[in-house]
Amino acid sequence: MARAPDAALEQARADPVWPAAPRAFKIMGLALVAALAVFPFVFTGTFSHHVMIMIFLHAIMAQSWNVIAGMSGQISLGQALFFGLGAYASAFLYVKWGITPWLGLLVGMAISALVAAAIGIPTLRLRGHYFAIATLIIGISFQIVFQRWEWIGAASGIFMPIERETPWFSLQFHATKLPYYYLSFGLCAIAFFTVWLLQRSRLGMRLLAVRDEPEAAQSLGIDIAWHKVIAFMISGAMMAAAGTFFAQYVLVIDPDRVFSFEISVLALLMAVLGGAGTLWGPALGAAILIPLSEYSRIWFGGTGGAVDLLIYGVLILLICIYQPRGLLVLVTERLRRRGQRNE
Amino acid sequence: MSELLRVEGLSKRFGGVTANEDISFDVRKGEILGVIGPNGAGKSTLFDLITGFQQADSGTVILDGRDITGLRPDRIARMGVGRTFQKLKPFPDLTLLENVMVGALSRTANMHEARDLALEAISFVDxxxxxxxxxxELSTGQRKRLEMARAVASGPRLLLMDEVTGGVDQKTIPGLIDLVFALRESGITVLTIEHNMQVMMQVSDRILALQSGKRIAFAKPDEVRKDPLVVDAYLGTVDAA
Structure with missing residues (x-):
């Protein structure tokens, strides 16, 4: 470079590549992890455990949508497809051949990543709404195929026989929900750690570039279609992991349940509500929406279905009007302003 | 000086409008070549054709002996052709450093190295x-520097700059001109579009003048200044230079 390295440049080089998180954040983070670790022993009710498990599970689903839509800017309306593939892959392997769902988890993730590539390679080359439309239609088509496919149980799905002797091999627990609690907590932590790593990687930074200014990204040598495909593969694999966990949690899966369009919408809603494109937004969205949905089922009886959907609708309207960047932005903006005042 | 880029008979039509018609020129290694012309002369289209953002109807673009006509923009970029945009395209939600790091990541996969390359490029544009x-949060002039730093960080052999001094206040122009010279000193060949004739006469080794999509002159600044076609196109404003 033309100019000799001067003092300011040397000083800048001494900075860490990623500025360390503020101390307050680290303490809050550790406190949260500790609180979540002891939660089941403080609140011993099975239902409270169930709600937490659902939050963890849905946070993974929201994070999966966040990777393809929040980070690379491609709206997927068919995430349920990967949820269903994950659920079916592990359940099928276990019931047909007695293969442990741990392996099924990996197989489901691999299949989902391949299917994501197969959908993404032709559709992510196109600009505009084609990807959203394609994922919507392919998602529904998969549900129809699975409803009619006799070999894998057609519309009645797969029922996993109760197995009490080898809980960790069969990945099913009947006396207590505690293993499910920590399993979902662990999976969720892995999903969020993956995205944290992704944000600090070459791939992650390039995805943001592709999302915000595709032409500028291209001018820097970035193959934009390929980057979107990779993001979709990661997103699909993440969703499949959630699907496998769900199958082991309920032990009965059928196409109406695991390929439901509602799953695709919910993943999107939670991420948008919390803050698409941010690391913690999907968790925040899940932590708000899931208790709403679970408790409305108690308050209003039966499925409670219509009421929670109504609340989702109102929430999404409010977020669109008042803070399209998601609730997390309200928190981070406030912290930023406080930080500036203190300077 | 040897030749880095050769453009032969490049033509592009948009419906009934001819944006570029049979344009030929060459860029030598280490030179600063300026492209001038009134609004709508086809300057930005020419840049888009060279960098692959638009497909030419006919003609060829040869980079260092290799035919790059019709290749995808990212492939052309990876072969060492960087560019900035007339309508600036920074990544708005990334910091300046992160913007330039995205450029540097074309040269290295190591985040630490990318950060250091980015800092050098940012220091370069001051x-x-x-x-x-x-x-x-940056001003227009700062965003122009950002685009330059980002392109420089990606390690181009040839840099195409669209309107370096357009839309910035008079005070910042000399600094930007110094940057163009500094780019050349660092070994980058520069192809630049400019509206400001004074600037162009000052920085360019050779000038390509376009009007209505056609080449009307291609020579050294002194000769272009006197060229009757160019004088006519600019209604004599070149005399001011």
Whole structure:
């Protein structure tokens, strides 16, 4: 470079590549992890455990949508497809051949990543709404195929026989929900750690570039279609992991349940509500929406279905009007302003 | 000086409008070549054809002996052709440093190395103190420097710059001109579009003048200045230079 390295440049080089998180954040983070670790022993009710498990599970689903839509800017309306593939892959392997769902988890993730590539390679080359439309239609088509496919149980799905002797091999627990609690907590932590790593990687930074200014990204040598495909593969694999966990949690899966369009919408809603494109937004969205949905089922009886959907609708309207960047932005903006005042 | 880029008979039509018609020229290694012309002369289209953002109807673009006509923009970029945009395209939600790191990541996969390359490029455009500001918070002049730094960080052999001094206040122009010279000193060949004739006469080794999509002159600044076609196109404003 033309100019000799001067003092300011040397000083800048001494900075860490990623500025360390503020101390307050680290303490809050550790406190949260500790609180979540002891939660089941403080609140011993099975239902409270169930709600937490659902939050963890849905946070993974929201994070999966966040990777393809929040980070690379491609709206997927068919995430349920990967949820269903994950659920079916592990359940099928276990019931047909007695293969442990741990392996099924990996197989489901691999299949989902391949299917994501197969959908993404032709559709992510196109600009505009084609990807959203394609994922919507392919998602529904998969549900129809699975409803009619006799070999894998057609519309009645797969029922996993109760197995009490080898809980960790069969990945099913009947006396207590505690293993499910920590399993979902662990999976969720892995999903969020993956995205944290992704944000600090070459791939992650390039995805943001592709999302915000595709032409500028291209001018820097970035193959934009390929980057979107990779993001979709990661997103699909993440969703499949959630699907496998769900199958082991309920032990009965059928196409109406695991390929439901509602799953695709919910993943999107939670991420948008919390803050698409941010690391913690999907968790925040899940932590708000899931208790709403679970408790409305108690308050209003039966499925409670219509009421929670109504609340989702109102929430999404409010977020669109008042803070399209998601609730997390309200928190981070406030912290930023406080930080500036203190300077 | 040997030849880095050769453009032969490049033509592009948009419906009934001819944006570029049979344009030929060459760029030598290490030179600063200026492209001038009134609005709508086809300057930006020419850049888009060279960098692959638009497909030419006919003609060829040869980079260092290799035919790059019709290749995808990212492939052309990876072969060492960088560019900035007339309508600036910074990544708004990334910091200045992160913007330039995306450029540097074309040269290395190592984040630490990319950060250091980015800092060098940011220091080069003299914006180090703004490195943690979000791109959306920068002024127009600063965003122009950002685009330059980002392109430089990607390690181009040839840099196409669209309107370096357009839309910035008079005070910042000399600094930007110095940058163009500094780019050349660092070994980058520069192809630049400019509206400001004074600037262009000052920085260019040779000038390509376009009008209505056609080449009307291609020579040294002194000769272009006197060229009757160019004088006519600019209604004599070149005399001011």
């Amino acid at each position: 914006l180090l103190d703004k490195r943690y500001a979000f791109a959306r």
